Amino acid sequence: MWSTLLPILGQATLETLYMVFASLAIGALVGLPLGVLLATSGRGELFEAPVFQKTIGPIVNATRSVPFIILAVAIIPFTRFVVGTSIGTSAAIVPLTVAAIPFIARIIEGAVREVDGGLIEAAHAMGARPMQVVTKVLLPEALPAIIHGLTLTAVTLVGYSAMVGAVGAGGLGDLGIRYGYQRFRPDVMAAVVVTLIVVVQAVQMLGDHLARKADKRNI
């Protein structure tokens, strides 16, 4: 029995990791600049843009307040437009990414806001241009907090990816629903649950390790 279950479990785990890290990567690509802008577009700040802050802020909040499973279903037309289908692992990356972007943006915003204002002032005094303040000061100094935040995002995405499994996206969630629940295989369900716990633990440990390495404040 395990000889047939193991390959299926391995395949599902890979699908889950693929969905999580693809949406994390694309989400960070968009969420990072968005978060930096949210943190620096206030009055008197680096990239002063009150209109941006007053419009994007609420949109980010609105996206974050929609429960993920509702969001995934609501944007099915958009998913179909982007991927050509709304079913399968690659299609699942669309709603996962859409959920990840505002999540990551708020995390980056918080991390950047935590950076001591004295450092920004020192950078200006040294003749830093606005983009240099971001790349040379804000992002390096916020890096430990950013890594912690991306770890939290990854863990959340593991959970979300299991939910999209319920609507046919593959991965561990899909395996749990189809075998564990519909075919009543408690052994499969148990294996899925254990694997999810192991994946989350591994992601958390990796993130903690990287954040500790990046943090030079307590040596």
Add this chain to the structure above:
Amino acid sequence: MIRLTDLHKTYPARRGSPEHVALRGIDLDIAAGEIVGVIGRSGAGKSTLIRCINLLEMPTSGRVIVDGTDVTTLAKRDLPLFRRQLGMVFQHFNLLSSRTVYDNIALPLELAGASKAEIAAAIDPLLPLVGLEDKRDRYPAELSGGQKQRVGIARALSSNPKVVLCDEVTSALDPETTRQILALLRDINKRLGLTMVVITHEMAVVKQLCDRVAVMDGGVIVEQGAVDGIFANPQHPTTQSLLADEFLDFKPGVPSRAASPASTSIGQEG
């Protein structure tokens, strides 16, 4: 080197706080190579004044002439280039926790687009100058307050500025470390012929470091002159009370022990 004429600064009203006039007509001349102290109590406008010199704060009116140029007329995109000619040292050091001593000192040069070789050539002689040869690859979290301020000073010097601005640079340090940092600044001024503007609320700092001093109160300079003269014969009540705070035997009008040229050390008062 630096000339401030009729400088005014008003901070506009913000939610909850009314508009605030921080500078009301500052006139100050600073010659090349001299160390000028600006002393006053908290809120007098000292930091605003020094931040107007490198335009971290834009004056509401008046002129800031640095090395012959009225810098208040510079376009915003030219400010970074202008600021690279001035070094600044801060009370709370403002070092990047993510960078080593060496990389902190290198930052102004990196911002200016210097090559690795140029950066090394500039920093190698600076490390012994500030006494940090053996801390080169340490992070700020591994340093004492005095060592952090040495990094701050080296960083201010690395882009080879003509002027160094110091805002309360010893206020977070103990008396012994304060003496060492002030001696270092004096030494650097002599060796490199730098112009320095030193903000402080302590007369002892003025006495150990400065050639001339301007006393501020309520956004105006109430008295200025050579340090010896001001200590021997302070005219304004603000100056007198600042002296009386620190030098216990000071009495207005009577030349004090601390103010006499024969006085050797300020160590006991620190």
